[in-house]
């Protein structure tokens with residue numbers, strides 16, 4: 001499917017949405033009046049006790065690799081050209097990695113943030129991971145096998161607003177239905193209903209029910225409009241933005257649709273960086289420093305801002321440069337993936353500062369230090385590497401240190417210092 005066709009279908013959706021832009025009925029709008037969506041994470045649910053070990057770091061690296069292979073593949077199918085960052089995700093590895101139906105989901109056996117949406121008529125509540133690194137909305141289907149047990153499952157037959165799109169997909173059916181999120185209504189939102197979940201998504205390992213991708217249509221596997229675009233095009237949002245605060249402090253995390261929560265950040269530090277390539281929330285990172293010294297100074301390092309990835313994952317070259325002068329820093333490599341450990345007594349003094357839009361945003365020891373490794377006496381560090389990557393995925397290790405703003409209207413990302 002080429003993007004031209006997708007765009008036509010999206011245009012039809014937009015018309016339908018504008019035509020029915022009535023306020024949600026009171027029966028449906030039982031979502032908070034403020035549009036603030038409280039987010040939760042495994043760490044905050046566990047009151048701060050660490051959930052990481054080297055196994056979860058390895059799994060996360062593998063699944064992030066699959067997510068990017070799948071979304072890069074979608075980009076290529078949608079636009080007819082290879083994603084500019086796709087140098088190392090060659091076509092063969094994409095084909096190899098997308099053979100099973102669950103590739104679009106990442107593994108969340110790590111710390112990630114999730115909140116509630118409602119779907120259908122009458123509305124049913126689902127807990128979703130809000131992922132700026134992908135663009136599709138997945139739920140477990142009522143027809144899902146035992147692999148979805150414990151998760152809330154979507155029953156299109158029980159929703160008078162659901163419509164089967166008739167699109168054949170591996171391991172899932174595609175519907176459109178009304179989605180209510182943060183006080184707004186996304187009419188006829190495309191939804192993938194999965195028939196099977198991989199073991200990593202069992203209720204014990206993955207508390208949310210599904211995934212809400214907040215990226216651009218270019219990386220969507222569906223032909224419909226991704227959630228953020230649906231909301232934006234509906235004309236309901238006061239501003240075409242979504243603001244995030246991610247924290248491990250219970251009750252402190254939130255996603256705000258249609259505006260930013262000015263009580264959570266210092267307005268004078270809000271720095272916008274243009275999206276350089278629509279698809280992911282892709283921007284240019286100016287550099288990374290440590291102890292006031294530039295470790296990587298590059299004025300053209302591509303970075304993808306991804307709330308759905310826990311770690312910062314970068315190229316081997318950048319990570320090696322970062323860890324080169326840290327005494328006792330040890331690389332642990334398996335296949336294409338490498339993570340690092342640092343002696344726990346010094347890791348707090350090895351934290352990075354990321355430079356975006358000329359502004360320095362430091363990462364705290366609390367977020368960089370993922371805690372003691374079970375295989376060594378050292379601590380796991382928050383920057384990992386993949387030899388498949390010549391870009392940087394800026395995940396929650398960084399994003400917990402800033403207020404972040406995803407601006408759909410102006411295609412830019414904003415970062416501000418937290419209050």
Ligand SMILES: *[C@@H]1O[C@H](CO)[C@@H](O)[C@H](O)[C@H]1NC(C)=O
Nearest residue numbers: 034035036256261262263264
């Ligand atoms: C902004 O954040 C504060 C503190 O978490 C919260 O009480 C308030 O409801 C939020 N504002 C909006 C508009 O959601």
Ligand SMILES: *[C@@H]1O[C@H](CO)[C@@H](O)[C@H](O)[C@H]1NC(C)=O
Nearest residue numbers: 043044045046047048049250
């Ligand atoms: C976390 O703390 C809250 C309030 O102090 C408590 O109700 C809850 O059971 C605790 N959760 C865990 C997993 O310890």
Ligand SMILES: *[C@@H]1O[C@H](CO)[C@@H](O)[C@H](O)[C@H]1NC(C)=O
Nearest residue numbers: 100101102171196197198199
């Ligand atoms: C999903 O992927 C996992 C990991 O690769 C695999 O073990 C599982 O069998 C897959 N499930 C389905 C339904 O394809």
Ligand SMILES: *[C@@H]1O[C@H](CO)[C@@H](O)[C@H](O)[C@H]1NC(C)=O
Nearest residue numbers: 344345346348365366367369
């Ligand atoms: C490092 O920082 C963490 C989190 O702020 C703290 O709990 C820990 O005690 C610190 N470790 C050392 C050796 O200073």
